[in-house]
Amino acid sequence: MKFNKILSYAACVALTFGMLVGCEDDSINENQTSKDLVSFVNQPAAIDVPQGETITVEAKVYAGHTSNSDRVISLQAITTTEANQTITTADADEYSFPATVTIPAGSKEGTFQVTITDVDLGYTGKTVVIGMVAEPGIDIATSYATTTDGFEVIGDRLVLTVKRECLYNQFSVEISTDDYGSETTWELYDANLNIIAEGGPYDDEAGSGETRLMCLEDGSYTFVVYDAYGDGMYDGTNQGYYRLNLIGDGGATTVVAEGGSFASYEVVEFTLPVQ
8 A cells, every 4th residue: 555545545085094003913913023014904984975976085005014115015806705704885887996006115004096986876885895915025914903003904905885975864764574574665755745765575584674774855754664464563572663763973863753563554754854
């Protein structure tokens, strides 16, 4: 049953990296005296790309010690799964970076440019995973550690989260089902009752569902959640739920509405920004 039928009868950088000054983790310590030790440094913040545009950000590699000669490190995109590690999910036309990065003689760091294009990044975002290629004379730090200044050393892989920049209200629809997720669907309507997003059905397993990220302009919206069986999101044992969130700066969330106890459907009207 669609909401309009119900009505008819119920009227977003720049990357900045810290200086690697020495690792405390035991797995790294044994290599610390090696002048050939190299590593990426973690960058946890997501990179926002204006819709349809291309940006370039700077990334760095660091060495444990200086060397009298240039060190050239080969780079590659990680696109296949190994030991459940994160892989690149961005399409090939959405990112680029050079095949190598050089740490000049007498220096501990080398820089390279990563170009990101919003072709279809979406507001949920994708990942670009860059790996170092093991070569003679390059001792790649493959273990996770923490430097004395608190920077995270992540070894031979750099994971970048890239997403379309939101200039309006960052918003999410969060769904967690009961045992019968195939009964759950939902729709989101704008002020003119046009469907702008919809989801479900989901797997028949408690806790299945999704968190859908969106970018919504100021205005009025209507969220409708359905249960095909007519008992809401509670199967008698497991209580499912929906939650509508406004996401602020730094990822802080304000719950706009939530629930899960209803019969065949529930209608939630709200306005953004939240007053």
